[in-house]
Amino acid sequence: MAHASSYKPNTAIAKWFDVRLPIMRLMHDQLQDFPTPRNLNYLWTFGGILTFFLVVQLATGIVLAMHYVPHESMAFDSVERIMRDVNWGWLLRYMHSNGASMFFLAVYIHIARGMYYGSYKAPREVLWVLGVFLFLAMMATAFMGYSLVWGQMSFWAVTVITNLFSSLDSIVPGLGTTVVQWIWGGFAVGGPTLTRLFSLHYLLPFVIVGLVILHIWALHVPGNNNPTGIDIKTKSDAVPFHPYYTLKDAYALCLFVILFMGFVFYAPNFLGDPVNYEQADPLQTPPHIVPEWYFLPFYAILRAIPDKLFGVIAFAGSIGLLAFLPWLDTSKVRSTRYRPIYKWFFALFIIVVLALGYLGAKPAEGVYLLFSRIGTALYFGHLLVVLPVLGWFEKPSAMPGSITDDVLGKGSGGSRPSAASASPGRR
Amino acid sequence: MRKFVSPARNLAFGLAGTFLFAAALVVAPPQAVGKADQIKAQSWSFSAPFGMYDRGQLQRGYKVYKQVCAACHGLRLVRFRNLGEPGGPEFSAAAVKALAAEAEVQDGPNDDGEMFTRSGRPSDAFVSPFANVNAARAANNGAYPPDLSVMAKARVGGPDYLYALLTGYKKAPGDMKVGEGMSYNPVFTGGQIAMASPLDADSVEYTDGTPQILENYAKDVSAFLMWTAEPKLEERHKLGFRFMIYLFILAGFLYMAKRRVWARLKH
Numbered sequence: 302m303a304h305a306s307s308y309k310p311n312t313a314i315a316k317w318f319d320v321r322l323p324i325m326r327l328m329h330d331q332l333q334d335f336p337t338p339r340n341l342n343y344l345w346t347f348g349g350i351l352t353f354f355l356v357v358q359l360a361t362g363i364v365l366a367m368h369y370v371p372h373e374s375m376a377f378d379s380v381e382r383i384m385r386d387v388n389w390g391w392l393l394r395y396m397h398s399n400g401a402s403m404f405f406l407a408v409y410i411h412i413a414r415g416m417y418y419g420s421y422k423a424p425r426e427v428l429w430v431l432g433v434f435l436f437l438a439m440m441a442t443a444f445m446g447y448s449l450v451w452g453q454m455s456f457w458a459v460t461v462i463t464n465l466f467s468s469l470d471s472i473v474p475g476l477g478t479t480v481v482q483w484i485w486g487g488f489a490v491g492g493p494t495l496t497r498l499f500s501l502h503y504l505l506p507f508v509i510v511g512l513v514i515l516h517i518w519a520l521h522v523p524g525n526n527n528p529t530g531i532d533i534k535t536k537s538d539a540v541p542f543h544p545y546y547t548l549k550d551a552y553a554l555c556l557f558v559i560l561f562m563g564f565v566f567y568a569p570n571f572l573g574d575p576v577n578y579e580q581a582d583p584l585q586t587p588p589h590i591v592p593e594w595y596f597l598p599f600y601a602i603l604r605a606i607p608d609k610l611f612g613v614i615a616f617a618g619s620i621g622l623l624a625f626l627p628w629l630d631t632s633k634v635r636s637t638r639y640r641p642i643y644k645w646f647f648a649l650f651i652i653v654v655l656a657l658g659y660l661g662a663k664p665a666e667g668v669y670l671l672f673s674r675i676g677t678a679l680y681f682g683h684l685l686v687v688l689p690v691l692g693w694f695e696k697p698s699a700m701p702g703s704i705t706d707d708v709l710g711k712g713s714g715g716s717r718p719s720a721a722s723a724s725p726g727r728r
Numbered sequence: 729m730r731k732f733v734s735p736a737r738n739l740a741f742g743l744a745g746t747f748l749f750a751a752a753l754v755v756a757p758p759q760a761v762g763k764a765d766q767i768k769a770q771s772w773s774f775s776a777p778f779g780m781y782d783r784g785q786l787q788r789g790y791k792v793y794k795q796v797c798a799a800c801h802g803l804r805l806v807r808f809r810n811l812g813e814p815g816g817p818e819f820s821a822a823a824v825k826a827l828a829a830e831a832e833v834q835d836g837p838n839d840d841g842e843m844f845t846r847s848g849r850p851s852d853a854f855v856s857p858f859a860n861v862n863a864a865r866a867a868n869n870g871a872y873p874p875d876l877s878v879m880a881k882a883r884v885g886g887p888d889y890l891y892a893l894l895t896g897y898k899k900a901p902g903d904m905k906v907g908e909g910m911s912y913n914p915v916f917t918g919g920q921i922a923m924a925s926p927l928d929a930d931s932v933e934y935t936d937g938t939p940q941i942l943e944n945y946a947k948d949v950s951a952f953l954m955w956t957a958e959p960k961l962e963e964r965h966k967l968g969f970r971f972m973i974y975l976f977i978l979a980g981f982l983y984m985a986k987r988r989v990w991a992r993l994k995h
């Protein structure tokens with residue numbers, strides 16, 4: 302939030318810098334003194350957690366890349382060599398592979414938080430759209446990283462996903478095949494494909510860093526949303542970011558790191574597919590090609606559509622549509638807390654996404670396929686029908702006058718104990 | 729607690745829980761479902777969070793591998809020196825040298841430009857029994873005996889699967905046609921495997937008094953293959969313990985600090 306700078310350079314060198322490159326002022330105003338709503342709950346800690354995991358992926362990834370060999374006959378063994386012969390290599394590799402999973406767990410919670418509290422609504426549309434770009438870039442990065450292991454699942458996931466472009470053949474005959482061969486650098490997935498995937502896997506995280514900077518900039522203009530969705534009105538609605546939220550974020554991060562390191566030390570392969578410990582074999586297709594868990598809901602949507610081209614369109618649409626949420630949602634209030642009908646639809650949406658995730662791991666046949674189709678319809682129904690239509694007639698429940706009122710219970714007509722017994726979300 | 733804290737917290741816990749649950753479902757991939765009842769969890773010295781390998785078991789397992797499995801399966805990612813490193817079978821340096829010397833390793837070219845064979849050194853990798861996949865297939869009725877270096881991580885169930893597979897050979901049900909050169913084994917996908925039961929009671933000599941029965945051979949070699957797949961498991965468990973204690977203490981301090989700071993504020 303734009304606020305008057307309270308920075309006072311104390312030392313001579315700080316004064317010298319302040320009129321040349323006021324970086325200390327920037328840090329002070331944006332990271333220390335930044336006015337933050339006083340009522341943020343733990344769902345607001347995931348932004349910091351995400352930043353932490355970006356740093357973990359960069360740090361471990363850069364060292365891994367010093368030992369990794371992007372060659373079709375050596376890649377698989379080079380990853381194992383890292384685990385066996387590089388000092389702390391096993392730790393680096395397991396942190397990097399589980400770090401990607403934790404990154405996605407955190408981003409899904411972060412996105413769900415935004416959807417629940419209407420954080421995408423004006424004036425935070427640009428912030429939200431940047432977030433969707435970040436999500437896309439993360440998906441691309443993780444997909445390419447997974448391919449680098451050059452195990453059976455790496456190889457066949459690349460084959461299946463790159464082959465999606467061949468659906469362009471049904472628009473312009475030959476176009477899809479040409480595009481696919483251009484991506485592969487040959488007539489099949491092979492050495493040239495692996496080298497370019499490595500190059501891009503190294504590049505994209507730095508694009509993500511750039512997007513994160515824009516994302517935080519776009520956050521610091523309107524400031525944080527909060528569980529009430531009501532803007533900061535008076536000084537008492539806000540607290541300085543430091544120490545209030547630095548400590549809260551640090552505590553939440555520490556708990557999340559316990560979960561992360563629990564996987565790394567005690568179940569490092571739990572989230573991965575065992576088949577990826579078999580070296581890539583272009584002559585042998587695994588019985589089930591399953592992406593990593595974090596892609597499953599979208600994979601289920603892709604396979605739910607019988608036509609290849611429309612499947613790809615639905616797949617891209619299921620993610621791309623998220624960028625249009627600020628304009629699809631017509632509700633006047635931000636927070637779902639004050640939307641008595643929408644909150645049920647929101648719960649249904651979460652269940653649908655989880656169900657699609659489950660179905661994405663199952664073979665696309667019989668009841669699984671049927672439910673994937675129902676789930677796909679509900680997914681798009683939520684974004685394209687519920688969000689635009691519901692806002693027109695849903696009557697929001699009574700809202701507190703301000704953030705302070707909400708926190709201290711003033712003006713909402715209840716003393717602490719009686720208010721505590723009121724059912725959540727209803728007034 | 730304020731009245732509106734709980735839905736958000738429920739949402740957070742609910743989301744985290746369901747994601748983990750969904751992830752747990754995913755790790756049991758579909759092909760495992762039919763065989764799950766065949767694979768029973770064994771008790772392994774290394775499976776608990778503080779678990780370590782059993783040296784004697786790994787040494788016996790190495791012997792079983794060497795005398796039986798090595799005829800068909802390679803361990804290309806393992807080096808002889810690994811056999812003496814901490815966290816493994818921990819053979820003595822002299823024993824490692826002797827075990828390495830049993831191998832014939834191709835080296836070269838020498839000063840005359842010729843390739844030659846010499847006896848192995850601890851720094852050499854295990855020598856695979858066949859020069860390439862085609863040679864392996866030709867010697868095994870067209871079936872390929874895979875390299876076992878990371879096999880224990882490449883199958884659902886890991887060492888439990890290996891044990892179940894090695895002890896899973898049975899008489900085929902009457903109505904089943906078992907193909908030429910194939911054996912019936914319900915643990916293997918499809919129920920027919922091109923590897924005849926490799927282990928029999930008394931086929932490998934144990935010198936430490938462990939009974940020479942099929943179950944022990946299977947268990948020891950499965951544990952050994954778990955070590956070849958995860959040679960850093962002990963280091964991981966040990967470091968993990970210290971790291972987790974540190975994290976829990978840190979979390980406690982951060983929580984108290986956060987409480988103190990927020991106590992300045994009515995909330």
Ligand code: HEM
Pocket residue numbers: 355358359360361362363364365366369380394397398401404439442443444445446447448449450502503506509573
């Ligand atoms: C946005 C951040 C990143 C994400 C989400 C990500 C994700 C992944 C994933 C999912 C894998 C496969 C893990 C496995 O199963 O072993 C992987 C592997 C790899 N990544 Fe990344 N990565 C990121 C950043 C980086 C960076 C910055 C570098 C290097 C500059 C890097 C280098 C590597 C290398 C060399 C591998 C192959 C070795 C291995 O499998 O452990 N990554 N990455």
